Amino acid sequence: MDKRPAHIALKATDLAVGYSKKKAQSIVAQGINFSVFQGELVAIVGVNGIGKSTLLRTLGKVQPKLAGAIDIEGNPIEKHSALRLASKISIVLTEPVTAKNLTVQELVSLGRQPYTNWIGTLSGIDVQKIETAISMVGVDELKNKKCYELSDGQLQKVMIARALAQDTPIMLLDEPTTHLDLYHKVSLLKLLQHIAHSTEKTILFTTHEIEVAIQLCDKMLILEKGKSTFGQPCELISKKSFETLFPSDALTFDSRTGAFKVIK
Numbered sequence: 331m332d333k334r335p336a337h338i339a340l341k342a343t344d345l346a347v348g349y350s351k352k353k354a355q356s357i358v359a360q361g362i363n364f365s366v367f368q369g370e371l372v373a374i375v376g377v378n379g380i381g382k383s384t385l386l387r388t389l390g391k392v393q394p395k396l397a398g399a400i401d402i403e404g405n406p407i408e409k410h411s412a413l414r415l416a417s418k419i420s421i422v423l424t425e426p427v428t429a430k431n432l433t434v435q436e437l438v439s440l441g442r443q444p445y446t447n448w449i450g451t452l453s454g455i456d457v458q459k460i461e462t463a464i465s466m467v468g469v470d471e472l473k474n475k476k477c478y479e480l481s482d483g484q485l486q487k488v489m490i491a492r493a494l495a496q497d498t499p500i501m502l503l504d505e506p507t508t509h510l511d512l513y514h515k516v517s518l519l520k521l522l523q524h525i526a527h528s529t530e531k532t533i534l535f536t537t538h539e540i541e542v543a544i545q546l547c548d549k550m551l552i553l554e555k556g557k558s559t560f561g562q563p564c565e566l567i568s569k570k571s572f573e574t575l576f577p578s579d580a581l582t583f584d585s586r587t588g589a590f591k592v593i594k
């Protein structure tokens with residue numbers, strides 16, 4: 331039976347994202363509308379440079395929106411202080427990790443910063459959340475390694491563990507599977523699906539793994555030049571929304587299989 335999640339965790343209304351230089355605005359994507367329920371796994375997809383990362387950073391208030399509204403658990407994003415937002419949203423970006431000299435355990439512990447006292451002492455609950463996060467993403471055996479000793483894929487998992495340790499109702503992940511092989515991509519997205527459904531966290535991530543996302547996500551947001559489409563993967567397939575995603579000289583979308591076919 332379809333379980334209806336309790337409430338809207340994240341909502342965008344007529345949102346425009348992009349960059350401001352001096353007084354000029356450079357809009358990357360606009361007219362973005364969606365409502366994501368608590369406990370849903372949502373993929374943001376679209377071609378290179380369409381604005382997926384820009385949108386994700388805007389949803390996490392890493393950069394300002396250019397127009398429209400973002401509501402976090404029913405309140406406008408600008409009403410949340412930085413500290414309050416850090417207890418609502420965790421975000422993993424693609425920027426290189428600067429704290430590579432830390433051990434895995436120390437890096438994951440940083441996720442508890444919004445909750446620790448001013449000298450950063452970890453409570454029993456903090457330690458437990460750190461341990462749970464490390465074991466959830468399956469990096470227990472790397473716990474005492476320095477981050478500079480890890481492969482890109484291992485580091486990516488550790489960054490997700492740090493966000494999990496932050497234990498926020500909303501997680502935003504920019505291309506969390508980039509450095510992983512196909513098996514580990516699927517495993518990680520299955521893990522995110524499990525986390526979203528079992529802990530009622532709302533997880534939005536950007537990805538180029540459209541076919542895997544179609545199979546595992548509750549909803550998808552497709553960004554295209556001048557428009558965005560949001561819905562359940564099956565709705566998007568029946569609306570033929572994936573068919574215009576790539577220029578048709580190289581790829582077509584087969585709605586029967588939910589997969590792209592190369593035009594030879």
Ligand SMILES: Nc1ncnc2c1ncn2[C@@H]1O[C@H](COP(=O)(O)OP(=O)(O)OP(=O)(O)O)[C@@H](O)[C@H]1O
Pocket residue numbers: 349358376377378379380381382383384385536
């Ligand atoms: N700091 C910046 N200042 C100005 N423009 C930027 C900045 N960062 C990105 N852009 C531009 O914004 C547009 C969207 O970039 P963005 O990284 O959001 O796309 P994307 O969909 O995530 O791409 P990809 O799939 O290649 O990662 C691009 O044209 C890019 O050049």
